[in-house]
Amino acid sequence: MTVMHLSESTEMYLKAMAELGGQDAIAAARLAERLNVTPVSVNEMVRRLGEQGLVSHIPYKGVRLTKKGREVACNVLRRQRLWECFLYDHLKIEWSQVYEFACSLEHATAPEVTEALAGFLGNPQTCPRGNPIPAADGSFKPLDAMPLSEAKLGEMAQVLAVNATATDVLKYLQEKNILPGRVVTVIEVAPMQGPLTLHVGGKDVALGLSMAEFVLVKKIDK
Amino acid sequence: MTVMHLSESTEMYLKAMAELGGQDAIAAARLAERLNVTPVSVNEMVRRLGEQGLVSHIPYKGVRLTKKGREVACNVLRRQRLWECFLYDHLKIEWSQVYEFACSLEHATAPEVTEALAGFLGNPQTCPRGNPIPAADGSFKPLDAMPLSEAKLGEMAQVLAVNATATDVLKYLQEKNILPGRVVTVIEVAPMQGPLTLHVGGKDVALGLSMAEFVLVKKIDK
DNA sequence: TGGAATAATAAGGTCAACCATAACATTTTT
């Protein structure tokens, strides 16, 4: 297999797709949101990625990673999350900033460096946001979790991972103590796509549904 | 002072100038060589850098870093060399590859990360190639050294630093044991810009003048 | 001092990744 050089932009698109969708088709508009570009730009880029065999696009249905695309994406996620570990555990970088800084580093990381870093870190299994780190061969087992947005009134759940990437969102979650390991209780579910109200760390917190989608939890039986 | 975002390319030009010239004016052709671009491209870029107040260009005389340009360059060198330390000391990356990998990382490194990294490393003073690491404020004392290319027949000298950057050059120097700390003796100086022959580590080594320019040494009295 | 070598500038081209605007297609909702 030819190891072409993939641009930073390409890596960002593939990573975003892996973070958002996993196996499923992703609406181009969702991609545009996460990458902060216009839907028109996404369309163009998706065409280019399609030509390279990295994604398949079914008009009006969404974009899906091909096998090849998923491999690349897992590799990007591996680099990203290993750097997150390093920045958080060793450099003591603020939790909410770790993603952002790791993201820049990730695109500048050669395979030799990735593997040496993994060794240095002791082959960690999860990043500070709780997400699993794909193995060197690209394999990784997804979390057995559901988005907090699907939790019902009165349910208790433990946060397993935070899949948000924007620093301001991460900062908000950090301030409100919605972090991996924490246990939250849903004490109100507002109608009309309204926010959830949670009890966590002795306090009540309102959380919009779209943010709650990126908080992955495991239900706890009472 | 406005903190505009400087492109990777800008950083590379400024860094190359700091590595090559220090205070002096640098011929555009030398820059073109080191950066592997055409002189025409250098000229264009130098104009852009001039407009940003980072360099001053005196036609037919050369390019020189302005105060502002030198500050940026020192900052880039700091990041570069700190990463070299990390890659070499902690990730055990091959000496000859360290520069190349650090170079990619350097452009992707936020100030917070730079300073946290410096702390993690214990504020090292030199990189694995022997070059001084500028302080956070940009200050740094240049080596008291001369290029090996200026050594005379019969002289002994200790290698203080290697200022080469190309991986294949570094690999050659590594194989021939021309590394910081080593002591070399000049046993032959060929005429017509010919190579130096050195005695180092029990072996004789031929070294072209242009390579010898990037080996910084301190003369040793016998 | 005149020619060679070197340096600079001009003109026009490429490429990736964006952008805006507008037209058109499809899906969803009412």
Place this chain on the structure above:
DNA sequence: AAAAATGTTATGGTTGACCTTATTATTCCA
């Protein structure tokens, strides 16, 4: 089934950093 919302495609534009080829300017050296 029509209107609204969403998604797609077309067209044309921008920016940065490169490229080639050709011309002109300056410096160096014999």
